[in-house]
Amino acid sequence: xxxxxxSEEEExxxxxxxxxxxxxxxxAGVIARAESETPxxxxxxxxxxxxxxxxxxxxxxxxxxxxxxxxxxxxxxEELGRAVAPVPYLTSAVVATEALLExxxxxxxxxxxxxxxxxxxxxxxxxxxxxxxxxxxxxxGALHGELTGIADAAVADVLLVPxxxxxxxxxxxxxxxxxxxxxLDLTRPVAKVVLDGAPGRLLxxxxxxxxxxxxxxxxxxxxxxxxxxxxxxxxxxxxLKERKQFNRPVGGFQALKHRLAQLWLxxxxxxxxxxxxxxxxxxxxxxxxxxxxxxAYAAPVAVHAAEEALQLHGGIGMTWEHPIHLYLxxxxxxxxxxxxxxxxxxxxxxxxxxxxx
Amino acid sequence: MMDAEELRRRTRELLAAHPPxxxxxxxxxxxxxxAGLAWVHYPEGLGGLGAPRSLQAVVDTELEAAGAPDxxxxxxxxxxxxxxxxxxxxxxxxxxxxxxxxxxxGEEVWCQLFSEPGAGSDLAxxxxxxxxxxxxWVVNGQKVWTSSAHIxxxxxxxxxxxxxxxxxxxxxxxxxxxxxxxxxxxxLRQITGEAEFNEVFLTGVRIPDSRRLGEAGDGWRVAQxxxxxxxxxxxxxxxxREGGMIGPVAKTWRERPELRTHDLHQRLLKLWVEAEVARLxxxxxxxxxxxxxxxxxxxxxxxxxxxLNQEISGLEVELRGAEGLLYDDWTMRRxxxxxxxxxxxxxxxxxxxxxxxxxxxxxxxxxxxxERVLGLPAEPRTDKDVAWKDxxx
Numbered sequence: 001x002x003x004x005x006x007s008e009e010e011e012x013x014x015x016x017x018x019x020x021x022x023x024x025x026x027x028a029g030v031i032a033r034a035e036s037e038t039p040x041x042x043x044x045x046x047x048x049x050x051x052x053x054x055x056x057x058x059x060x061x062x063x064x065x066x067x068x069x070x071x072x073x074x075x076x077x078e079e080l081g082r083a084v085a086p087v088p089y090l091t092s093a094v095v096a097t098e099a100l101l102e103x104x105x106x107x108x109x110x111x112x113x114x115x116x117x118x119x120x121x122x123x124x125x126x127x128x129x130x131x132x133x134x135x136x137x138x139x140x141g142a143l144h145g146e147l148t149g150i151a152d153a154a155v156a157d158v159l160l161v162p163x164x165x166x167x168x169x170x171x172x173x174x175x176x177x178x179x180x181x182x183x184l185d186l187t188r189p190v191a192k193v194v195l196d197g198a199p200g201r202l203l204x205x206x207x208x209x210x211x212x213x214x215x216x217x218x219x220x221x222x223x224x225x226x227x228x229x230x231x232x233x234x235x236x237x238x239x240l241k242e243r244k245q246f247n248r249p250v251g252g253f254q255a256l257k258h259r260l261a262q263l264w265l266x267x268x269x270x271x272x273x274x275x276x277x278x279x280x281x282x283x284x285x286x287x288x289x290x291x292x293x294x295x296a297y298a299a300p301v302a303v304h305a306a307e308e309a310l311q312l313h314g315g316i317g318m319t320w321e322h323p324i325h326l327y328l329x330x331x332x333x334x335x336x337x338x339x340x341x342x343x344x345x346x347x348x349x350x351x352x353x354x355x356x357x
Numbered sequence: 358m359m360d361a362e363e364l365r366r367r368t369r370e371l372l373a374a375h376p377p378x379x380x381x382x383x384x385x386x387x388x389x390x391x392a393g394l395a396w397v398h399y400p401e402g403l404g405g406l407g408a409p410r411s412l413q414a415v416v417d418t419e420l421e422a423a424g425a426p427d428x429x430x431x432x433x434x435x436x437x438x439x440x441x442x443x444x445x446x447x448x449x450x451x452x453x454x455x456x457x458x459x460x461x462x463g464e465e466v467w468c469q470l471f472s473e474p475g476a477g478s479d480l481a482x483x484x485x486x487x488x489x490x491x492x493x494w495v496v497n498g499q500k501v502w503t504s505s506a507h508i509x510x511x512x513x514x515x516x517x518x519x520x521x522x523x524x525x526x527x528x529x530x531x532x533x534x535x536x537x538x539x540x541x542x543x544x545l546r547q548i549t550g551e552a553e554f555n556e557v558f559l560t561g562v563r564i565p566d567s568r569r570l571g572e573a574g575d576g577w578r579v580a581q582x583x584x585x586x587x588x589x590x591x592x593x594x595x596x597x598r599e600g601g602m603i604g605p606v607a608k609t610w611r612e613r614p615e616l617r618t619h620d621l622h623q624r625l626l627k628l629w630v631e632a633e634v635a636r637l638x639x640x641x642x643x644x645x646x647x648x649x650x651x652x653x654x655x656x657x658x659x660x661x662x663x664x665l666n667q668e669i670s671g672l673e674v675e676l677r678g679a680e681g682l683l684y685d686d687w688t689m690r691r692x693x694x695x696x697x698x699x700x701x702x703x704x705x706x707x708x709x710x711x712x713x714x715x716x717x718x719x720x721x722x723x724x725x726x727x728e729r730v731l732g733l734p735a736e737p738r739t740d741k742d743v744a745w746k747d748x749x750x
Binding site: 002003005237240241248249251252257258260261262264265268269270273275276293296297345348349352354355356357 | 607610611614617618619622623625626627629630631633634635637638640641644645648650654657660661720723724726727728730731732733734735736737
């Protein structure tokens, strides 16, 4: 039966991650790093992955992982979303890990779990599970081609590359040319990957691995979006209780109260949808519908929450110093990542038999 | 402590002593009440056993499997959902013993005499007066939007008993006998053509003081219990996927491909997702209640369903095209309950318009969420310290 609540262990995990983020991921630091050559926070990743062992949540214990489920990974992502943390958690510990689990690539799973390597699936971030993706050419035992929009490739040690022979190959990042693209979301940057005769090791069939990886990515992205929306709402409510105009706290004006109450309702609904997707992924039941529902709902809510936060903060919301812009950029990028809401609705039309004309 | 095993045993005893197949419906329900299996969280002797509320499901599952009759909770919804918890919390022992059993069994239907023509969202502005004469109160005034008044035996009633104090302080709560002289129920025909609601005129109605609930002048606090129960009653339901209003429109979509358009498809999918998410939120709320950690989600459920019901039923009318131009029946009827599924899309569309007004308008509920859940500053009130009789009207 679906369990939509958080267990005590999950709440303890949340508290631990939140504490760590309070110490290692303040908004000013994220903003400063976003403009630098190295937008990812290596120190934070080390603390999360190495210190707390969170990179291996989905990896079985015998391979050095935690043998936990998507429910726990979802809680971690809620907290990372709340902090717009610039770490490759979703891309390496969820998406790349799921692809490797499908291929049973035990050695790489161990490396990812122990945080000795960061993995990136070399499929553009906007691709939804079950739809077409770009592949590279496999010729004489080497890979040739160019892939764009690869999230977190800049910090990856190993790329998981689909090729035109239907295989998924592990490529050492040092054998590829990785060029950062100028990204809308500064905290989850995308890059161009060029392979010019790079050696690759065949892991297995690309299609099932990519499908599984992108489905898990979409499903757990909803938890990141939940954390993001929750932060923007909480922060906006706090600000509107303090900020005064016309000799009254701005939060006392009905027009604004109703907008915040409406947003609260959306966030409450998003929590149920995100929990349902995480639970479905962990049990392997009703997964396709649960993920499609979560993504069709989550993206517009997260964007709406960030846009409302910006508007309700007034002028300060438009500044570079205030972190709202990080949340808006992440929310907007998330609304495209692993398939748009529209793509997921289209998938649902088939899944629940509500076909197009 | 009463556990699931003990409740199951008692339920089977009840079924053995009163086999549903050969027992009269009302007799069975009375026996169930007397066995403490009506609402297990109520006290012993009042239809319960003081057990955790979450264990009711154990009893219900056993009884349903045995084909036992239920007490038609939809028809007696106001009594069950609003009058009963208020009587339990504020009633005297004598009142609890007199009213709760026939209420639960469904032998006596209840209605709620709260709203007035001049007191809807601002309910505490109500003007129906009651003046004490010895052991009785004499009531004069008018109530409105009263569901079930035409079939009700009893009513919960709030009236003004002290006009010299601010509006919230001068209200008293009574149990009113709907068969008493001076009570006139007039059907109020609605947008749907039927008269599900009524106007109720009270002229010189005499209510004995023994039917007062709570202290004189403390009726607003008593009414809060009623209103809170009214709003949370929606969240406890367990719905399957497509269990709500989205069900009929999804069915029509599947069965009538000739009606489909691309525009309607996009809107349908969006609403389907929202209905599924609202269902999950309701389920999450239910799981929280069972786990003994009620969340604030309940405050928002009514808002979500009101909007969804309106949008989905509106879409359904459009989907039906030429048929959407027709209506099933404008005959003035007086139904005992709202029947959403037994009527056509047009009826659902028109009736759903009331979902954002009844039981608290969307605007009032949004204020409640903003103030009580988010902690935002309350609306400024100019009538707070003014005696009711001095308020501008």
